Amino acid sequence: MDILGWSLVIILFIVGMAGTVYPILPGALAIYAAFFAYGLCITFEPFGWVFWTLQTLIVVALFVADYAVSAWGVKRFGGSKASIIGSTIGLILGPFVIPAFGLIIGPFVGAVIGELFVVQEWKHAAKVGIGSLVGLLSSVVVKVVLQSIMIVLFIVWLVV
Template identity: 70%
Template sequence: MDILGWVLVILLFVIGMAGTIYPILPGALAIYAAFFVYGFFFSFKEFGFWFWTIQSLIVIILFIADYAVSAWGVKRFGGTKASVVGSTIGLIAGPFVIPVYGLIIGPFGGAVIGELIAGRSLEQSIKAGWGALVGLFTSVVVKIILQLVMIIAFILWLVF
């Protein structure tokens, strides 16, 4: 049973990290679930108030940062709310419509289409699309860092 427990924990960590790139995967929630799997298979006694508080705060920050950083990229490049909504729709739908490349084309195209629908020029719309990509890549970097912090904190909590 110990091996099964560790396999599930590691699998959830891998799914969580893959979720930083592929938005349909649960990301931080998979990593958070790994802590419960560990607790059910082994013990919850290693995790006290501070562990759960820190991990929960990181998850909350991840959810807020994910949207805020993406929106920042669009706004920084002159986009409006229409391109934020469009890039979000493109981020979710893109990988399904165009496998592999949809993760990049989706947010860019969604932001451009959102801006064009809002009556902006093609030049302004393309600029907002680039902002969506900048926001996406920045968001991915932030998620990778924070999710690695979650995993490292988990390991350190077990060791010390």
């Protein structure tokens, strides 16, 4: 059962970290699920209320930061609500439409199209598209850091 438990934990950690750049994967929820996989297959004994509270707060912070940081990039470059929505749609659909580069092209094109509905000026819309990329890359950095903290806390709780 230990081998199954550790295998699930490692797989869920990999899926979680891959979710930082590929939005269709569950990301933080996969890492959170790894803690339950460990508990169910091995033991919940090392994890008390402090562990679960910290991990839950990090997951909540990840969800808030994911949207807020991406939206910040668009807003910082003068984008409207339509460009934020377009960027989000592009982020979700981009990897399916253009598998190799859709993660970058999708949010950019989505933000530009969204902004063109409001402003109808190509130069401004392109600037907002760049802002969506800045927001996306900033969001990825925040997610990598917070999800790494989740994994490190898990390991620390097992060792201590």
